Amino acid sequence: MKTAIIGLPMVGKTSLFTILTGVHEATRVGSMEARVGVAKVPDARLDALAQIFSPPKVTHATVEYLDFPAISKEALRDPSYLASLRVVDALAHVLRIFASDTVPHEKGSVDPVRDAEDVDVELILSDLVVVEKRLERLDKERKKIKNPELDHEHEVLLRCQSTLEANTPLRALELSPEEEKRIRGFQFLSQKPMLYVLNLGEEDAPRLRQVEDEYRAGALGGRPHTAITAVCGKIEAELAELSPEEAREYLQSYGLPESGLVRLISATYALLGLMSFLTAGETEVRAWTIPMNSTAVKASGAIHSDFEKKFIRAEVVNWQALVDHNGYPGVREKGLLRLEGKEYIVKDGDVLVIRHG
Ligand SMILES: Nc1nc2c(ncn2[C@@H]2O[C@H](COP(=O)(O)OP(=O)(O)O)[C@@H](O)[C@H]2O)c(=O)[nH]1
Ligand SMILES: [Mg+2]
Numbered sequence: 001m002k003t004a005i006i007g008l009p010m011v012g013k014t015s016l017f018t019i020l021t022g023v024h025e026a027t028r029v030g031s032m033e034a035r036v037g038v039a040k041v042p043d044a045r046l047d048a049l050a051q052i053f054s055p056p057k058v059t060h061a062t063v064e065y066l067d068f069p070a071i072s073k074e075a076l077r078d079p080s081y082l083a084s085l086r087v088v089d090a091l092a093h094v095l096r097i098f099a100s101d102t103v104p105h106e107k108g109s110v111d112p113v114r115d116a117e118d119v120d121v122e123l124i125l126s127d128l129v130v131v132e133k134r135l136e137r138l139d140k141e142r143k144k145i146k147n148p149e150l151d152h153e154h155e156v157l158l159r160c161q162s163t164l165e166a167n168t169p170l171r172a173l174e175l176s177p178e179e180e181k182r183i184r185g186f187q188f189l190s191q192k193p194m195l196y197v198l199n200l201g202e203e204d205a206p207r208l209r210q211v212e213d214e215y216r217a218g219a220l221g222g223r224p225h226t227a228i229t230a231v232c233g234k235i236e237a238e239l240a241e242l243s244p245e246e247a248r249e250y251l252q253s254y255g256l257p258e259s260g261l262v263r264l265i266s267a268t269y270a271l272l273g274l275m276s277f278l279t280a281g282e283t284e285v286r287a288w289t290i291p292m293n294s295t296a297v298k299a300s301g302a303i304h305s306d307f308e309k310k311f312i313r314a315e316v317v318n319w320q321a322l323v324d325h326n327g328y329p330g331v332r333e334k335g336l337l338r339l340e341g342k343e344y345i346v347k348d349g350d351v352l353v354i355r356h357g
Contacts, residue, residue, distance in 0.1 A: 001289070002064045003195070003268050004034065004088040008106050008115055009070040011096035012199045012233040017067035019236045020261060032081040034066040041269055041287065042262045045278060045319045045349060049285045052327050059286040061276050063268055065092070070106075071119055076126045076189075086187040090272055091194050092264075093119055097211070098201035098234070113219045116196060120169050123190040128164045130186055131157055156182050164190070171225040193271045196220055197264060198230040205232040205254045229267040231260030275348040278319055279303070290346065297342040300354045310357035314340045319349045 005013045018024055021037025040060035050058045066088060068081070075081045095112035096105060107114070138154050141147075156179045163173045169190035175183070183191075196215070204211055212230040215221065220228055232254075239247045239259055251259065269275075276287040277299055288302045296316075301308030317328075317337045325331045346352070 001090075001272050001274065002066060002088040003090045003092050003272070004066045004068050004085055005092050005094060005197075006068050006071050006085075007094040007119065008096070010103050010106065011094045011115075012098070013070075013094045014067055015233050015237060016094060016197070016199070016231065016264075017065055019233070019240050020065055020265070023067075032069055032075065032078045034068045034081075034084045036064060036066050038062045038064050039261075039265055041265050041276070041289075042259075043276065043287050046285055046287055048323045049278065049280045049319060049351070052323055053280050053282055053285055055280075055282055055284050057284040057286075059284060061269075061274075061287040061289045063265060063272075071122060073122060073125075076122055082126075085189060088192065090268065091189075091192050092197050092268060093194060094197045094199055097198050097204065098232075100201075112196075112198060112215075116220055120190065121167065124164050124167060124169055127170060127186075127188045127190050128161070130188065131161050131164060134186070135161065153182055160188070169194075172223065174224075194223075194226040195264075195267055195271050196226065196228045198228065200230055200232045202232060202234050202254075205235055205256065208232060208256060208260065225271075227267050227271045229260070229264050231264055236261055275346075277346050278349070278351045279353070280319075280322065280351050292348075294346050295342060296340050296344040296346055296352070296354075299346045299352065300356070303354065307354050307356045311342060311354065312357060313355045314344065315353040315355065316340050316344070316346075317351050318347075319351050322351050 005017050007013050017035070017037060020039045023035060023037035040062055043060055046058055046060060066084065068085065069075060093116060095115050096110060097112055099110055135154070135157050138150060138157070142150050142154065159173065160170060160183065163170060170188050171191050171194060198211060198215060200208060200211060208230050212228060216228050235254060236259060239250060242250060251257070273292050274289050275292050276289060279286050279288065288299070290299050290302050296314040297308055297311045300311050300314065315337050317331050321331055321336045325334060325336065328337065331337045
């Protein structure tokens with residue numbers, strides 16, 4: 001699963017990318033390539049389970065982030081820029097709220113709602129070009145041959161066209177699964193789920209939750225397939241340099257309960273429709289990524305394709321119960337370890353033991 005970090009110039013994209021993924025690199029002058037990095041999905045449940053099992057290995061779920069050069073009309077016409085943006089699963093748009101005399105804002109003033117609209121317009125226009133080209137070709141083809149498939153595609157694309165012409169991103173267009181499948185191949189940019197990342201200045205850090213709520217209730221809120229999260233890039237950068245103990249104290253000094261990165265990554269994960277189940281033993285404690293509402297047999301396939309093929313049963317226990325009772329013998333004794341079949345819908349935080357042939 002890939003998430004593109006996008007936005008206008010000088011909004012803090014690269015700073016956030018570096019803190020999220022730990023990838024430092026010399027700046028790419030003039031390059032239109034995105035840089036790739038991997039972020040661990042923070043998971044306190046893994047730490048708690050590791051205390052019980054003391055395994056040599058603790059493995060977090062991961063999300064891939066791509067740091068894109070600033071978005072612009074020119075960028076969206078660059079073939080390599082477009083190609084790498086098309087294949088991502090979600091967009092994280094960094095919106096600048098921090099003010100700075102030394103770092104100029106491209107548009108001369110700080111206005112995150114305007115910036116969100118402006119970037120959406122670029123995505124919309126880019127998609128509109130694709131839709132119009134395809135419609136033109138379809139018209140020609142449909143004159144030559146009668147084919148209900150082509151007619152259907154034509155119909156769906158007309159709906160896309162009128163949505164885009166109304167300045168609405170395709171993520172707001174309701175499509176049936178069948179229609180969605182028909183246009184999937186176009187990899188429309190404005191159709192991708194969108195996380196608005198509000199990048200606050202230090203002075204706003206104590207009001208982080210409040211600012212986030214204000215934007216949710218305001219112009220950016222209530223949009224389909226979008227989410228909003230706030231971070232303070234400056235504080236996060238400083239946190240990255242501190243020990244866990246110092247970091248906790250530093251956060252407290254701003255009245256923050258946790259790092260904004262934790263929430264940013266969790267928000268990305270949720271927007272992508274993902275969740276984790278866990279496995280725990282003496283050799284490894286691990287989080288596995290699956291789509292929400294996956295069955296036990298599908299989940300077992302995330303571990304190994306053989307498990308999915310030869311699945312018999314899953315033993316399931318909630319992670320908290322496993323921690324509270326100090327491991328498997330304890331939950332077995334209390335009757336908290338359940339046997340579930342293929343069709344069981346795995347829940348976030350389930351610890352699974354897969355029985356297979
Ligand atoms: N005051 C302040 N400056 C920031 C913050 N985030 C980034 N900057 C500065 O803004 C400039 C551009 O940051 P960068 O991450 O490269 O932005 P990008 O162009 O969006 O990738 C750099 O000089 C950063 O030090 C922030 O949260 N607060
Ligand atoms: Mg950058």
